[in-house]
Amino acid sequence: MSSAPSHNPSRPLSPHLGIWRWGPHMLVSILHRVTGGALTIAGLALLTWWLMSIAEGPEDYATFASVATSPIGLFVLIGLTWAFFQHFFSGLRHLVMDIGAGFELATNKRMAIATIIGSLIATAALWAYILGVRA
Amino acid sequence: MSLGESATSLGKVRGLGSAGVGGEHWIKERMTSAALIGLSIWFLASILWLPSLDQKTIGEWLRAPTGAVPMALFIILNFIHAVEGTKSWIYDYFHDDGNRFAAHLILVFAAVLGSAFALFALAKIAFGTHP
Structure with a gap:
């Protein structure tokens, strides 16, 4: 009556992503890396482009502003805001x-x-303020 | 007792003590993060408190020392923090020495280039004639 090697729950599991049971701490650890990566690539690129457009004058800034306030631009900005806050709180x-x-x-x-x-x-609070009160 | 090649990865390093390097990377990541707590709150608060986000208003804000200096620090510390954070990715996921070196090289070159552009733009805003 031998079957597949049975799993004894009292024995430790080997550390591999597919085996771990998902928990908040594991999710937050992964999110810290993913949001850090997003802020590094998209965040710093956007910050640099924003500063360059201000330096170049009103016309270049208008181009930046029109992209930033387009639906895709807003999606990216809101996503980066969430990535920032998640990375910020997780960093704390x-x-x-x-x-x-x-x-x-x-x-x-x-x-x-x-x-x-x-x-x-x-x-949610920041963008409710920006889109509701400021806009 | 050494088990040589038959030892597990953990068995090979157990008892050897720390690698003796890496402490600087760890401290750098934390020091920049501590500074960025204040600087990122300053950045967000400034964006929200500026009366308008048109090019002229932002230019005036970044021409004043109270705007230009924290922005310079914000740029520099963000890029250093991003480099240190990305190093953690590279050290974890690149196992081959050659690939690791190449990734490290690309990372540092990209960060130095990006931060130079950001700082040049800030300098042009802060010191330039009003565009």
């Missing part, structure tokens, strides 16, 4: 963990969830 969590705090399972999970909720609320 990393700094807390760097001093050796926040490793208790419940605290760690709570902090991870807080970064996700915090980034979504901050992004």
